[in-house]
Amino acid sequence: MKNEKMKEILDFFRNNKKKTCIGAGAGVAVIAVCVAVGITLGNGAKMTASNTGTQTQTETTTETAETETTLQMPLEENTVPEVTQLITEYYNAAAAGDMDTINSIVNTYDQETQIYLQKMSEHIEAYQNVVCYTKTGPVDGSYLVYAYYEIKFNDLETAVPGISPYLVYPREDGSLYIYEGDVEDSVNQYLEDISAQDDVIDLMNRVQVVFNEAVMQDDTLNNYLAQLKEDLQVEVGEALAEAETASEEETQPAEAATEAQTTVTKVEATDVVNVRSSDSEQAERLGKVAVGEVLKLLEKKENGWSKVEYNGKEGYIKSEYLKDVEETQEAQAESSASEAAQTAESSAATTSTSSDLPASGKIKIAQTINIRKACSETADKVGTAFPGETLEIVMQQADGWTRVKYNGETGYVKTEVLKVLK
Incomplete structure (x- = not known):
């Protein structure tokens, strides 16, 4: 029985990405009702490894011993004030549909997730009784958090219990944020080892029991949750279609302008800042730029990052450390030939059409x-x-x-x- 529950929790970790976990079965049977984007395991951009090269047998033995000691540490309830404050702020923002706050707390959410959270917030009055259960995370200063909460829906008297896992990382300035992204194999294994521990499984079981009792005793709640799942799928699908249509219309070629237009094609660093290989503070560092250094802007992303040209390659810098350098079309024309030649040369060396x-x-x-x-x-x-x-x-x-x-x-x-x- 315990092995079956452990498998459910591991699947929960892998699949708990964007949607409220409202499943099918006897009534509405779930591990938990959750709005959070939990820990992402598996594909895509990898976190930068903490070291390279070979280790001595002594170093390996020491590291293994430290990992085993960490894995034996029990869940702690609301013992890290910074974590509790972060998770509480996240849920308050999720209930209000405040995506600006959410995007300042989470390193990156895609468009579908942001639309989902906004649509979900329209059905929620508040998240109540938030409790953070923590274990030490896979990197220094990080935490693995299991957040318990009760959702008060607008149309229901009964509050619905839920629990969601989060990977919380420290920023370079020491503040904490929720990490949404892909992890390397060693971190993946660490998370799976933690999720298989008895105290984690027991916590999940307790929440599951409370949730099951709530839906079994309240047909209105059961039916509401089943309908909510269907409604959200439709609402999110329609909103995504509208957003993609709007995006396509915006990217249609504009009519040739007869007058000079001001455009932003370059940015200037306002501080000494790292350049990353992707839009994540955990991504590989390509280098640094100094105050006043001007870079070609390739894209401003909605998640607070800017894609720039750095040493002939694509790099990413937090937009808050950049300011726009405006040029008129006449000014651009003077340098366009040179830039086009450089771009063509670089592109030909690295890509094909x-x-x-x-x-x-x-x-x-x-x-x-x-x-x-x-x-x-x-x-x-x-x-x-x-x-x-x-x-x-x-x-x-x-x-x-x-x-x-x-x-x-x-x-x-x-x-x-x-x-x-x-």
């Missing part, structure tokens, strides 16, 4: 792409592949999509966005 794609076989991609379950930009994602990762091309289709295999799963990518890393 989609027309150079092989008909089949494995390729390394040169830019981040979403892999969909079907040939539609609104279809669910199989995953997100990052520069340098390998995809297997199965077939290029006449409808502008390419069927690929990624981490053992079949999916579809718009052919026009597939760029090969040479």
